[in-house]
Amino acid sequence: MIDLYTAATPNGHKVSIALEELALPYTLKVLDLSKNEQKQPDFLAINPNGRIPAIVDRAAGDFAVFESGAILMYLAEKTGQLMPADPQGRSRVVQWLMFQMGGVGPMMGQANVFYRYFPEKIQPAIDRYQGESKRLLRVLDGHLQQHEYLAGDYSIADIANWAWVRTHRWSGVAIDDLPHVQRWLDAIRARPAVQRGIQAPPSEINFNKDSPEQTKQFTDKARTMVEMGQSQQPTSKPSL
Numbered sequence: 001m002i003d004l005y006t007a008a009t010p011n012g013h014k015v016s017i018a019l020e021e022l023a024l025p026y027t028l029k030v031l032d033l034s035k036n037e038q039k040q041p042d043f044l045a046i047n048p049n050g051r052i053p054a055i056v057d058r059a060a061g062d063f064a065v066f067e068s069g070a071i072l073m074y075l076a077e078k079t080g081q082l083m084p085a086d087p088q089g090r091s092r093v094v095q096w097l098m099f100q101m102g103g104v105g106p107m108m109g110q111a112n113v114f115y116r117y118f119p120e121k122i123q124p125a126i127d128r129y130q131g132e133s134k135r136l137l138r139v140l141d142g143h144l145q146q147h148e149y150l151a152g153d154y155s156i157a158d159i160a161n162w163a164w165v166r167t168h169r170w171s172g173v174a175i176d177d178l179p180h181v182q183r184w185l186d187a188i189r190a191r192p193a194v195q196r197g198i199q200a201p202p203s204e205i206n207f208n209k210d211s212p213e214q215t216k217q218f219t220d221k222a223r224t225m226v227e228m229g230q231s232q233q234p235t236s237k238p239s240l
């Protein structure tokens with residue numbers, strides 16, 4: 001059994017989708033990020049960085065893994081699924097996984113902060129992060145024009161990128177001119193395991209259309225979290 005420490009965010013959903021795809025039993029441990037539960041000592045012993053997601057593999061001597069990309073690789077390697085074992089096939093998956101971890105996630109995350117959460121609207125920062133996010137989505141579109149999935153068969157690279165790209169509207173980045181990204185988003189959304197994964201736990205906002213009240217509530221919570229995250233340094237107990 002795996003304990004999944006998570007919240008309804010793209011990084012959290014990457015892991016719940018993978019667990020659902022792999023049919024691995026797991027216990028959902030939802031942390032309230034607006035109450036800073038991710039910075040409490042018990043959780044810092046699992047992830048010294050004080051961020052979700054993290055897992056503890058109870059069947060493997062309580063082995064703890066943090067960083068969503070590292071968790072996806074651990075789960076794929078543990079099961080021998082969602083990533084090939086041969087060096088080149090594995091490398092293709094890892095390349096597109098790192099593309100998400102180092103590019104799509106951080107850029108869309110910062111677009112959210114400056115476009116949605118910061119009370120001051122700093123237009124050059126919004127333009128920079130939305131522009132870079134759009135550039136990365138164009139790279140995906142170009143690749144998906146020639147390939148059904150990002151790296152051979154459907155893999156953890158698709159899961160990682162999909163969980164972020166589906167929230168493009170929240171980051172203020174349109175994909176109307178990216179037909180291959182649209183096709184790939186729809187194909188992955190149709191998978192039953194993906195549908196279950198994004199309900200674990202369900203998002204607090206509708207990524208496809210704004211409901212002003214929902215948007216305001218979520219934005220206020222997210223702003224509080226960003227401000228708390230800037231002002232508090234985690235200190236951890238010894239790691240598991």
Ligand SMILES: N[C@@H](CCC(=O)N[C@@H](CS)C(=O)NCC(=O)O)C(=O)O
Pocket residue numbers: 009010011012033038050051052053066067068069225229
């Ligand atoms: N690179 C990390 C990023 C994790 C991350 O930023 N998690 C966010 C939610 S998506 C979080 O826990 N934020 C709470 C905080 O900043 O205190 C990963 O991919 O796991």
